Amino acid sequence: MNEYISLNQIKKGEAVTAVRVSGSSSTVRRLTDMGLVENSIIECVGRSPTGDPAAYLISGAVIAIRSADAQNIKVRRRENG
């Protein structure tokens, strides 16, 4: 069984499935509006020049999320990336 990791730990090009989305209620709501819910598939597509925030592909759109917020999103690695 795969272990859960935080979204901010995944590398560029890696795809994961969201398992638990937590954080402040407004942040969670904002993420949900962007289409990030439990079971969403997320791919890290890049990092900003300073390394934080990072950009993720979520339901067809590229969304920038700060590491501090991504930390509260638990994900599971997908079998074949």
Added chain:
Amino acid sequence: MGETVIALAGNPNVGKSTVFNGLTGMKQHTGNWAGKTVANASGHFKSGKRSYTLVDIPGTYSLTAHSPEEEIARNFICFDKPDGVVVVCDATCLERNMNLVLQTLEITENVVVCINLMDEAKKKGIDINLALISERLGVPVVGTHARKKKSLAALVDAIDGLPHGKEVCRTDYPREIEEAVKIIEKKIPEDCEVSRRWLALRLLDGDLSFKSEIFEREGKALNHLQIRRAVSEAKMYLDKSGIPAENVGKIIASRLVEKAHEICDGAVTGETGYYKTDRRIDKIMTGRITAFPVMLLMLAAIFWLTVKGANYPSQLLSDFLFGLQDDLSGILTKLNAPSWLHDCIVFGVYRVLAWVISVMLPPMAIFFPLFTLLEDSGFLPRIAYNLDRPFSLCNACGKQALTMCMGFGCNAVGVTGCRIIDSPRERLLAVLTNSLVPCNGKFPTLILLISIFFAGSLFSSLTSALILTAVIVMGVLATFFATKLLSETLLKGKSSSFILELPPYRRPQLAKTLVRSVFDRTLFVLGRAAAVAAPAGLVIWLAANITVGGATLLQHCSDFLDPFAKLMGLDGVILTAFILGFPANEIVLPIILMAYGAMGTLPDLGSTAEIGTALAANGWTKATAVCVILFSLMHFPCSTTLITVKKETGSLKYTLVAAILPTLMGIIACVIAAEVMRVTGFC
């Protein structure tokens, strides 16, 4: 019969404004970043059947408001009860957009779904079965590519068809939630003008801003106590069923995302996502090594084009306008105008006006379109993305980079734009520091001073552009400094979150952009400057010509300020000019020149070289120019901006902070710079 009101809703970056412009023919500027439309804009259009008022509401991802601009959008759909809502969706990212459609359907049945950017989707190999989606939603679905006006005809037909009277798709929630909704719904009177189900859902998920709004607006119809009781009863029921109150919002939102997937499942084929070209551009625009140099390079390139391109037309305009002066003078003489009136109009009003136009218009007419191209192609969100880290170190939000960029055009616009920032504290930080980036009104002065004093000859526009870029970077650093300072003192707090969509890059429409930015922005800003310049010219002329006790009023004023100004490396005249330039930054330099000029009038300033000579004759050195540039960068914002700050913050205290903070920074910077330059002998 009144006009039928149609609201235009949609996620940010879906081409909503383009649809709006296509339908109404109005020239609203389109944007490619979240939060372009920060207030409701409205326009009119006619079909064969009816005439309509179209209201373009701010782009939002959902109708549960997070930020003031989203509140505007929600309140309009919910409480202003338009006769119909057109939800514009992005065909390349339909599933995500469907969320807003579903939420809108919970409020009203009179919805038309407009799937825009069909051409882009086609290029990317995405195929959308419009009929199937329409069937699933129960509302008309129209595919458009709004840049081609013809494709909007079907949309107009669909709007004409409202109300369509069909049963629309309703998002079903888990059984427990549905039961809880029923408990509340029962207590909402039938005649409540807002959808009862939607109202119950919002009361259940604890949307606070909504709660206060609903009781304020529908207070008469709703029995507070009864409803509050029903809400707690419903929550208790949920709690017993194993759903804690704080999870309700999340469950509702997740279900909407799921439902959106169900609607699109099988109706949308092809890979949606992040495309090769975008990946390639982002690799450079946001690359670890390349990002910052590329941003600087782009900035420098824009300034170079502005400086280089503005030179010649500026000269032409000035020759032309100052040539007209003789005609005006001739007419006045013929009319037997007394000489004081003649001088007042010709040397006061007309010259300042002519100067402002000839110096301002060309750089603006080049800078605005260039900047608009940058905006429209989707670069600005990347700048926010790159700069989020530095802003978060100042306990602020990366979206402040967007409002800062808007400030380059006009600080008042930048201040209004701060509505896109969710956290009130971070929004205030952005509002109060906005004027530290120079607006368009300051550019011509900066460009002129730089080319006279530092770039050597007129032709070294490259040097000018580079120095100007350095000045802008200084403004950005000052913004960081002031933001940090405020967040450590007046506005203490931790930075909240930063979640921003990086939309696909889009090729901007060159011709349209040019026309629009010239007409909407350039002429608008110029008009405002001219409106201020004419009366200011009069006042200044009077001040420079009315003599009291052996000296002119202007003289008295500048003598009074002189000792203080000298400390800052300026002189009394310059400081007076900055104060008199409060209504518009554009007129600072003309005031200075007029005050220096013999007879108290603006000298004939046909060329940059002549202005240089005039300034040098009045004791200007490179050191003076440095201090003027510094103070120009950092001083109280213009009156329009301050009024906007007052409007946005609703607080006199913060308006004062917005004026005093940059002024203090400017004074300190000038005093230090003057002292350093005096000691090191740089001049």
